[in-house]
């Protein structure tokens with residue numbers, strides 16, 4: 028008999044994940060499908076629980092994560108650090124941003140229909156994930172890692188009193204956007220070295236995003252050409268610009284993606300590269316804060332199997 032091991036972050040999406048889980052478990056009960064819900068009780072629990080379940084190596088079970096991108100990130104890392112790193116993960120989005128599902132072009136929005144599709148899959152789908160390593164760590168990410176502007180935006184959004192209110196109104200993206208204005212005032216440019224097949228130095232980097240697919244911040248297409256199916260990561264570096272030039276660039280980003288052709292924007296698509304910045308900057312990984320540091324990161328592509336119905 029098949030078993031569904033649900034990892035639930037009931038805080039994700041200000042209750043969205045909890046509501047999705049309720050619908051899914053009602054459906055599983057009606058269908059007499061055996062399931063267990065594992066609640067994340069604190070930050071980092073997604074990693075611990077996913078690792079523990081993967082280590083059981085149950086051939087008749089599917090692990091399904093219900094939460095936001097941060098919870099899925101932890102679950103991927105938990106499984107990758109288990110004794111069975113190729114254990115597939117199902118995912119039902121319940122966060123506020125849900126950029127991973129946008130990036131893989133997941134068409135099904137209803138959690139019950141998605142659960143039905145996950146149940147009917149015979150084979151998992153292998154999707155690219157990024158791998159980042161430094162002197163003392165190695166970590167996988169599903170969306171992107173940002174240094175500077177977007178990471179500061181994540182920082183100010185997480186520490187903003189309005190986030191919860193706007194999320195409750197279904198306006199999580201607006202919450203991110205209002206904090207952009209605060210960051211525009213505060214974020215300074217910084218020195219950055221990029222090494223791929225060649226070396227490139229920036230004196231005035233401002234937005235730096237290494238990305239597995241187009242989206243960050245709940246639907247902003249920082250690199251519309253990125254795809255999580257080509258075994259490459261994309262890197263976008265926007266140089267410090269101000270005033271009307273910045274506004275025009277943002278309009279391009281929000282409308283047709285032509286910001287990539289702007290002279291202040293540089294981007295590459297590679298299977299690996301390194302980034303090093305020279306003054307402490309905010310960092311973000313899949314929307315979670317990395318703190319304020321001088322980063323020296325090596326990036327490469329990896330893959331993971333997912334129980335997800337995508338073309």
Ligand SMILES: Nc1ncnc2c1ncn2[C@@H]1O[C@H](COP(=O)(O)OP(=O)(O)OP(=O)(O)O)[C@@H](O)[C@H]1O
Nearest residue numbers: 039040067068069070095096097098122123124125
């Ligand atoms: N019981 C808990 N109490 C407090 N924090 C938790 C708990 N369980 C998980 N978390 C933390 O909640 C954070 C946010 O989770 P997640 O990213 O899944 O949701 P989200 O931010 O609403 O969604 P998205 O990233 O898609 O916008 C993660 O850092 C996770 O570690």
